[in-house]
Amino acid sequence: MAGVSDAELQGMTQEERAAALGMMTEQLTGKSMYIEFDPEATERFAYPWAPDVDFNKRAEIDAAEMSTKEVNARIRELMREGYGTVVLHNPRGKHSLAVGILNRLNLIIEGSIGYFGVGLIDGPNVRINGRVGWSCAENMMAGTVVIQKNAGSTFGAAIRGGDLVCRGSVGSRTGIDMKGGTIIVGGDTGALSGFMMQRGRMVVCGNAGKNLGDSMYDGTIFIGGEIASLGVDAVTADLTDLDKKWLTRKLTQYELMPEKGVDHFTKVVAGKQLWNYDNLEPNEKKLIL
Amino acid sequence: MAGTQYRGSEITDVDQFIKDAAGLESEREKEIGQHIGYRYDVNLVPDYGRITPFLKDYMEYMGWDDLNWLEDIHMGYEEGKPAVFDRNINGWVRVPDSIALPDNQQDRDMIARELLLKFQMSDRHPLVALRKAYTKF
Numbered sequence: 001m002a003g004v005s006d007a008e009l010q011g012m013t014q015e016e017r018a019a020a021l022g023m024m025t026e027q028l029t030g031k032s033m034y035i036e037f038d039p040e041a042t043e044r045f046a047y048p049w050a051p052d053v054d055f056n057k058r059a060e061i062d063a064a065e066m067s068t069k070e071v072n073a074r075i076r077e078l079m080r081e082g083y084g085t086v087v088l089h090n091p092r093g094k095h096s097l098a099v100g101i102l103n104r105l106n107l108i109i110e111g112s113i114g115y116f117g118v119g120l121i122d123g124p125n126v127r128i129n130g131r132v133g134w135s136c137a138e139n140m141m142a143g144t145v146v147i148q149k150n151a152g153s154t155f156g157a158a159i160r161g162g163d164l165v166c167r168g169s170v171g172s173r174t175g176i177d178m179k180g181g182t183i184i185v186g187g188d189t190g191a192l193s194g195f196m197m198q199r200g201r202m203v204v205c206g207n208a209g210k211n212l213g214d215s216m217y218d219g220t221i222f223i224g225g226e227i228a229s230l231g232v233d234a235v236t237a238d239l240t241d242l243d244k245k246w247l248t249r250k251l252t253q254y255e256l257m258p259e260k261g262v263d264h265f266t267k268v269v270a271g272k273q274l275w276n277y278d279n280l281e282p283n284e285k286k287l288i289l
Numbered sequence: 290m291a292g293t294q295y296r297g298s299e300i301t302d303v304d305q306f307i308k309d310a311a312g313l314e315s316e317r318e319k320e321i322g323q324h325i326g327y328r329y330d331v332n333l334v335p336d337y338g339r340i341t342p343f344l345k346d347y348m349e350y351m352g353w354d355d356l357n358w359l360e361d362i363h364m365g366y367e368e369g370k371p372a373v374f375d376r377n378i379n380g381w382v383r384v385p386d387s388i389a390l391p392d393n394q395q396d397r398d399m400i401a402r403e404l405l406l407k408f409q410m411s412d413r414h415p416l417v418a419l420r421k422a423y424t425k426f
Contacts, residue, residue: 009421018422035415036383037373041407043343045350048412049420055352104351125352141376142358143351160376161358180361180376199331200361220332246334253354269332 050103050123053084064090068097079103095133098126101143115152118145121162134171137164140181146254153190156183159200165254172209175202178219186256192231194221194268203247203265205256213268217275221268222247224258235271243267300330303394306366328366329394335360336395343403356402364394364401373401375408378415382408 004020012020046052059078063071071088075098078086085106091097095114098107098121105124112130122141127148134152137145142162153171156164159181169187173195180200191209194202197216207225214231221234222243230236244262251257258264302308306328335356344356351357364371364384371384384390384404391397408414 006421014423021418021422023418023422035378035380036385037404037408038411038413041411041413043407044410045347045406047410048414048417106352123351144353144357161361163355163357181358182360201332201334218327218331242334242336245336249337249355 046104047102051080051082053079053082053103053105055084055104055106057083058085058087059083060087060089062089063094063097064092068094071097072099075101075105075107079105091130093133098124104143112149121145131168132166136166137162140164150187155185155189156181159183163250163254165256167256169206174204175200178202182250184250184254184256188225191228194219194234195231197221197270203250205251205258213270215274216270217272218270222262222265223268224262224265227266227268230268233271233274234268237267237269239263239265239267303392303397307369307371329363331361331363333363333394333398335398339395339399341399341403344399344406347406359402359406362398362402362405364397371397371401373405375405377409 009017009020061071061074071094075086084104087108087110088098089110091109091111091113093112093114096116096119097113098109098117099119100121101124102122103124107124107126109126109128109130113128113132115133116135116138117132118126118136119138119140121137121143124143126143126145128146129148131149132147132151135154135157136147136151137159138157140156140159140162144163145165147166150168151166151170153173154176155166155170155174156178158177158179159175160179161181163182163184165184167186170185170189172190172192174185174189174193175183175197176195177198178200179198182200183202185204185206188206189204189208192211192214193204193208194213194216197213197219199219201219202221204222205224208223208227210228211231212223212227212229213221213234216234247262247265248257251262344359348354348356362373365374365381366372367381367383371390372381373384375382382405388400
């Protein structure tokens with residue numbers, strides 16, 4: 001990698017670039033990477049490619065006459081110009097708004113957005129003064145997203161990190177396949193919330209619909225209200241002092257702390273009876289091996 | 290206790306996975322030559338009383354009131370060595386022997402968060418080369 005300049009890389013095909021940068025095409029499945037940390041690494045808080053933005057530098061976008069693609073491109077352009085606070089007016093329920101932001105940024109959306117809003121983000125703080133459609137913040141990596149009203153189904157699907165907060169109620173399959181992060185719901189959540197959850201934390205201040213935590217592998221769900229029914233392999237567990245401290249801190253932070261505290265929350269975890277990798281059929285073993 | 294289980298075995302010792310260097314317990318693990326499952330308690334929430342100055346500075350820089358995505362980062366143990374899983378490269382990154390391990394998991398997790406952050410933001414992270422080779426926008 002060291003002997004190749006950026007200018008030289010730009011003149012290459014993608015295949016040539018990959019080879020010049022030492023990319024391998026061999027199958028690495030099952031092998032350890034053997035990378036070791038460098039304790040002397042430079043202390044930096046942003047990705048090397050992330051533009052340097054200033055939270056005090058503010059810009060506004062009127063999305064009324066813009067397409068989703070134009071809005072998203074404009075947000076990136078503003079970040080490259082150093083704007084750290086962007087206010088988006090008139091989103092008018094457009095789908096896939098503000099996706100793929102991989103940087104710190106304060107984004108305020110004045111209105112409601114459609115499906116797949118703020119998906120694939122890694123770092124920004126987003127406040128949505130309205131409602132959101134299906135799959136809000138899908139695959140979110142880091143950052144905070146706070147929705148002032150209600151959200152649709154599959155809220156925070158496959159989220160991997162960060163805090164996703166809805167002050168109102170959300171639809172069904174909240175946090176489906178979530179692999180990390182925290183989802184907080186101020187109101188109720190629908191059926192099959194936490195379906196196939198693998199890790200992370202879900203906090204619902206209100207009630208939960210049927211089959212909560214169905215087929216969950218790991219992770220923790222905290223419910224403040226009633227649970228219609230638990231799903232397959234979801235079991236209740238004791239709320240520890242550390243859980244209570246964490247819940248109090250998180251809910252206070254987002255101004256969703258119930259008047260009666262957190263002691264009444266029910267904790268739901270995986271029973272881990274579905275962890276039966278040892279019982280795979282011979283044909284499945286052949287495929288894996 | 291539920292929530293701190295590791296495939297049916299409670300984590301009773303902070304060095305459990307260092308002492309258990311082979312780590313291949315089941316027939317299935319022996320067959321495939323690698324460990325299945327987590328080598329730490331994924332459900333352990335951070336104790337904010339143990340947060341380090343570096344992590345506090347990071348929170349302030351990002352405009353967060355807590356550790357955010359780093360709440361999910363723990364020190365794990367791979368082949369008897371302390372390591373951290375980096376989701377961006379889908380692999381374990383080992384903690385150098387020169388770093389002394391504290392005697393409790395919470396402090397170890399804070400070290401893991403610091404190291405992972407420094408690694409992910411450094412120029413030697415594999416994602417830097419990957420972006421140069423494959424980035425589309």
